Amino acid sequence: MITREELILIGHYNKPHGVTGEISATVEVDIDVLRQLSCLVSEMDGIFVPFFVNSCRPKSSETVLLTIDGISSEQEVSRLVNHDIFALKRDYRQESEDEDADGYPLDFFIGFEIRDTDGTTIGTITDVDEQTENAIFIVSRDDVSELMVPASDDLIVEFDLDKKLMVMDLPQGLLDLNE
Numbered sequence: 001m002i003t004r005e006e007l008i009l010i011g012h013y014n015k016p017h018g019v020t021g022e023i024s025a026t027v028e029v030d031i032d033v034l035r036q037l038s039c040l041v042s043e044m045d046g047i048f049v050p051f052f053v054n055s056c057r058p059k060s061s062e063t064v065l066l067t068i069d070g071i072s073s074e075q076e077v078s079r080l081v082n083h084d085i086f087a088l089k090r091d092y093r094q095e096s097e098d099e100d101a102d103g104y105p106l107d108f109f110i111g112f113e114i115r116d117t118d119g120t121t122i123g124t125i126t127d128v129d130e131q132t133e134n135a136i137f138i139v140s141r142d143d144v145s146e147l148m149v150p151a152s153d154d155l156i157v158e159f160d161l162d163k164k165l166m167v168m169d170l171p172q173g174l175l176d177l178n179e
Contacts, residue, residue, distance in 0.1 A: 008105065
């Protein structure tokens with residue numbers, strides 16, 4: 001069973017295109033990245049369901065036209081209209097200069113534990129604030145306080161996808177600023 005924690009939001013379905021089961025979708029990823037995903041996932045009746053793409057072609061810079069395996073009519077594809085499109089995090093990796101941490105989007109790291117280079121646990125990433133010029137990880141600590149940690153490649157030493165662990169080399173005194 002696919003869980004929300006395994007997914008990353010990449011777009012949403014718009015409306016059927018024609019009568020043969022094609023649908024337009026607005027996506028936040030390059031079409032080449034979209035084509036490399038093993039499947040697209042949408043929540044249907046409270047369950048995350050994988051959909052396998054047969055074809056994908058650009059409509060505009062942010063919109064693509066998709067045909068989905070097993071869907072061949074306007075009526076069948078209509079059930080996807082206005083649903084969010086997710087990718088499996090394990091499949092998703094975008095090579096882009098505006099993404100950090102080795103090409104992964106920053107919200108990919110929500111749920112990761114952060115440790116300092118000396119092994120001290122700092123907390124767990126619960127959110128990412130990208131409203132400022134420099135993105136910030138919102139980190140929850142065991143004592144129910146929140147920290148703000150710069151989400152900078154320069155500070156990330158390593159991360160382990162399987163353990164959901166990130167090691168950061170934080171400047172001395174940074175954690176004291178949050179108190």
